[in-house]
Structures are given as C-alpha cells and as structure tokens.
Amino acid sequence: MSDADVVIAGGGHNGLMCAAMLAREGVSVIVLERNDWVGGGVVTRELTLPGFQHDPFGSSHVWIHLNPDFQKLKPELENYGLKYLWSDDHITGHPNKHEGQGIVVYRDVDKTCDSIAEYSKADARRYREIYDEFGEIQDGVIKGMFSPPTPPSYMYQAMENSPEGLRRLRDYQLSSRQFTLENFENEHVRAFILGWATAPQTLPDQLGTAAGFYVMIPSIHYYGQSIPEGGSGMLSESLRRYVEANGGKVVTGATVSKFLVSNKACQGVRLEDGTEITASQAVVSGLDPFQTYLKGFADDELPAGFKTMVRNFVFGDVTIARVHYALNEAPSFRNGSEMDKTAFQRIFGTVADIDRQYHEIAQGIAPTNPFLWTAAWTTMDPTRAPEGKHTLIMDTFVPVNLASGEDWEQVGPSYIRDVLLKQLRSYTTNMDDDNILGEYVETGPSLERANWCFHKGVTTGGERILSQMGPFRPFPNYANYRGPVDRFYMTGPSCHPGGGICGMGSIAAREILADLRGGSADDDDDFEF
Numbered sequence: 001m002s003d004a005d006v007v008i009a010g011g012g013h014n015g016l017m018c019a020a021m022l023a024r025e026g027v028s029v030i031v032l033e034r035n036d037w038v039g040g041g042v043v044t045r046e047l048t049l050p051g052f053q054h055d056p057f058g059s060s061h062v063w064i065h066l067n068p069d070f071q072k073l074k075p076e077l078e079n080y081g082l083k084y085l086w087s088d089d090h091i092t093g094h095p096n097k098h099e100g101q102g103i104v105v106y107r108d109v110d111k112t113c114d115s116i117a118e119y120s121k122a123d124a125r126r127y128r129e130i131y132d133e134f135g136e137i138q139d140g141v142i143k144g145m146f147s148p149p150t151p152p153s154y155m156y157q158a159m160e161n162s163p164e165g166l167r168r169l170r171d172y173q174l175s176s177r178q179f180t181l182e183n184f185e186n187e188h189v190r191a192f193i194l195g196w197a198t199a200p201q202t203l204p205d206q207l208g209t210a211a212g213f214y215v216m217i218p219s220i221h222y223y224g225q226s227i228p229e230g231g232s233g234m235l236s237e238s239l240r241r242y243v244e245a246n247g248g249k250v251v252t253g254a255t256v257s258k259f260l261v262s263n264k265a266c267q268g269v270r271l272e273d274g275t276e277i278t279a280s281q282a283v284v285s286g287l288d289p290f291q292t293y294l295k296g297f298a299d300d301e302l303p304a305g306f307k308t309m310v311r312n313f314v315f316g317d318v319t320i321a322r323v324h325y326a327l328n329e330a331p332s333f334r335n336g337s338e339m340d341k342t343a344f345q346r347i348f349g350t351v352a353d354i355d356r357q358y359h360e361i362a363q364g365i366a367p368t369n370p371f372l373w374t375a376a377w378t379t380m381d382p383t384r385a386p387e388g389k390h391t392l393i394m395d396t397f398v399p400v401n402l403a404s405g406e407d408w409e410q411v412g413p414s415y416i417r418d419v420l421l422k423q424l425r426s427y428t429t430n431m432d433d434d435n436i437l438g439e440y441v442e443t444g445p446s447l448e449r450a451n452w453c454f455h456k457g458v459t460t461g462g463e464r465i466l467s468q469m470g471p472f473r474p475f476p477n478y479a480n481y482r483g484p485v486d487r488f489y490m491t492g493p494s495c496h497p498g499g500g501i502c503g504m505g506s507i508a509a510r511e512i513l514a515d516l517r518g519g520s521a522d523d524d525d526d527f528e529f
Helices: 013-024 068-080 109-117 121-145 153-159 163-172 176-183 187-197 210-223 233-245 289-295 306-311 351-362 408-425 444-450 505-517
Strands: 004-009 029-032 084-086 090-094 103-106 226-228 249-251 256-262 265-271 276-285 318-327 344-347 372-375 390-399 436-442 488-490
Touching: 004 013, 004 265, 013 029, 013 068, 013 233, 013 505, 029 233, 029 276, 068 233, 068 505, 090 187, 103 109, 103 187, 109 121, 121 210, 153 163, 163 210, 176 187, 176 210, 176 351, 187 210, 187 344, 187 351, 226 233, 233 249, 256 276, 276 505, 289 306, 318 408, 318 444, 351 390, 372 408, 390 408, 408 436, 408 444, 436 444, 488 505
Parallel strands: 004 029, 004 276, 029 249, 090 344, 276 488
Antiparallel strands: 084 226, 090 103, 256 265, 265 276, 318 390, 318 436, 344 372, 372 390
C-alpha cells in the first residue's frame, strides 16, 4: 500500500501551494522538506537579535496576487494565520542624491506620474501610456503566467497581422536598456525604470526583456504591493497548516536523495536515511533541475541525452550580497518625508552607474558604486520587531565568483560595511553606528547552504534568458510541468513563469488533477478522488 496519493519533494512555497490545492480536492499528499522549517525562499527567522523577525530571502508579495488559484485559496488560508498588509499609498521610493526629491511609486498612478513629472513631463506621459495599455492585455498576461506556456509562434501569430501588433513585437525584442533609452529621456527616470527592470536578475543588455515593462509598470498599480503580517514566512506557514488540516502531511528534516522508478514510472522517493516513501498516483519535484535529475535519477532511468540537456541549464553568474540589520530607527532619507513613507526603496544613481556595476560583475569584481535595494518592513508591520525598533534589509547584485579568488563568505562583511553601508549613508541622515543594534550578513555560499535550490547562491531558479523562458523552461518539450518519467511532475522557480513569490505550484497541481481525472486543466468541475 502506498504512503500517499502524491509525494512532493521540497517544502518551498510552491511545493506547499501544489500540496494545498491537491489536498483541497481530496488527494492525500506528503510534503518532504530537507530543512527543519518550511518555505524555501519564503521564510521568516530571527537573524540578528531576539524579537527581530527578518525575511532572509523573498519578502515583497506582488505577483502572487495575480494568481487566480491563490485568490480562491486565500480566504481559507486566512483561517490559518495569513493576513496581508498593503502599501495602500506609498509603494516604492527611488531616492536621488543629485537633484530633486526622488521618485515615489504610489498605488495611484496619477500621483506616481506627478512624481515622475517633477523630472520630466514627457516621461510621465509615457509611463501613463504603458499603464493604460495594460487593460487590453491583462487577461492574457494572467493566463500566460499561470498556465503551461504556449508554443512561441502563438504570440507572433496573434500580433503580426496588424501594424500596432508588429510594432509591439519589435519592442518585445529589445533589451531593457534599449527600451529605457528609447522611451524615457530624463537621466533619473531612466535609472529608476532600468533599475526596476533588472530586479529579476536579468541583465540590462539582455535581448527580449523589454516585454516585461508592459507588465511590470501597470501591475504594481493594478494589484499593489503587500507583505504578510508577522513575516513573509506566514504565507508558507499558513499553507502548511492548511495542508495538514486537510489530511496531508508535511515532514521536515527529510532530505530526498533518490526518485524511485519502476516500470518506467516514478513510484516514490528515497530519503537520505534510506527511508522509502511511495506514491500511488504522482511524485512532484519542487527541487532545482540539478538536484532533481543529476542526483535523483540514474542515467538509464532517463531518456538518452536528457542529463546533457540538464547540465546545459544555466543558473547565471549573479548572486546577492545582503545584510539584515536590527535598528533603533528606520532610515531617514535626505529626500524628505514622502520618501520616508516608503517601506521599500530601490536606490540607483545613473544609467552609467548601472552599466558600470554590470561590467564589474562580468569581470568578477565586487561592484564599487552599487545600487541598493532596501526595505524596512517594520514601518508597515510593527509586529516584526520590539516596540519602537525596526528591521532593515539591504542588498545589491554581485558576481557569483570573484576574479581575485576571494571567498564571498570571508569578504562579505567588510564589503557590506565599507561599500553598501557607505552608499546608504550618502542617501540617509541617521544610519550611523549608534542606530545599528545587530547585523546578519548573507552571501552566495550561505544562501546555497540555506536552500540547495539557490545553486551557487543564485536565487532565481535559473537565468531568465530567452532560451530558458516560456516553452523552454526548464527544457524544451518539458515546460508542461511533466517530467521525462511517467507520473513525475515538476514545480518551483526553475519552471515557468520563473522565480518570485507567485505560488506557481498551483499550475502543476492543476495539471496533476487534470491527469488524474482524465480531463483538461481548464475544467473547473470539482475533483473527487
């Protein structure tokens, strides 16, 4: 007798989302997680001092609110501890130490355009145009993000027969840098837009990334930005509680080392301690492709050449240098009170500064004048720190490997102090040593230790290049969440639509349910197992 209908390897938020949807439909599930906690990249922990709750990895929740399956499940998750706090007015700040008050992105697009117009009225108009066009593509964007990707020709066929469509297709081929320079004129606005676009660790000159502007800009106004009260990990905890309340099991401290194959179908998993756990219907991997296929399967269990294709999967060469601070006061920015009202800031200088940072990354040099990403979520959620105190995340992108041969774990603390903190102090008035009560530094090696799916410290699940997006993610012919072995499925950031907190485990769950009931994933009929 099998241990469950479905066994899921990996208790990240996507594995848990997959389990929650299956459990909701009466499918018995077991989730197996290597760590002693669940959540993967969506966790909350005390890292600095007692009482200070930090989000080590993902913290801003935007894309998950586009997920229709999550929206259906969210009212039930609220019964298990999930409560979202929203940036109802000020969303992100973009400080400027050279001129003006900086740019604030508000939930209200008109207020945002007014902020941009302080630098360029033409740029404000273009921003508004991109926002206005989203209404025409909104349904397609949501379906495209949260369904198995369509063949690449479909978009071309839909758009190539009209002059406007062909012009848009041309824009989609541009890099983020090309699109920014073509569409915006002011230097600060350009840096704000380009810096925003590189958030998923895409490179500024990477072709085909410009399509993201037509989603990135409008979505923040349509859907807003939120954080769970108590920390990002409350999403994962509520999913775990929901799974268990609906008859499923979530087992921590359980490292999957092998996927069991018999009669050309996956039958279960073997844990590191030798325990075997079997599934009567399906096995799901929420692990990255290297753990899943290079370690989890023997060569003769996979199609010829499959492991070569896996080895060609590229995670990328960009990782993060990050510090978590426990603070007396949240940062106070030189740009004034409106900037201080934003919990979340993206701090970029000029386009030339951005170019320089990525050139240094390509050379294996720790960036000398880096951008900063900072967030004091305690300004929105005081429960995350002792009364009157605050937390702060600060990071930047750096090369995975340093050309000098130095180890990031050794040089990280001094780099944070001498470069990143110095940069932050040039934009703020109160980030002196007396304001800092404690710190915790995170770099590539510690990121990978915390989560083996962060291969080499890369947190995106794989580089977002054209050859690894849509119908090619993670591999051609395997973008429908089904693996090369019968009854074997995949989920997580190495699958479409990629990294980020979006709950895309729901897509794999719908595909599994469709296979179990012999219908279509678009069939909304209730499933009875």
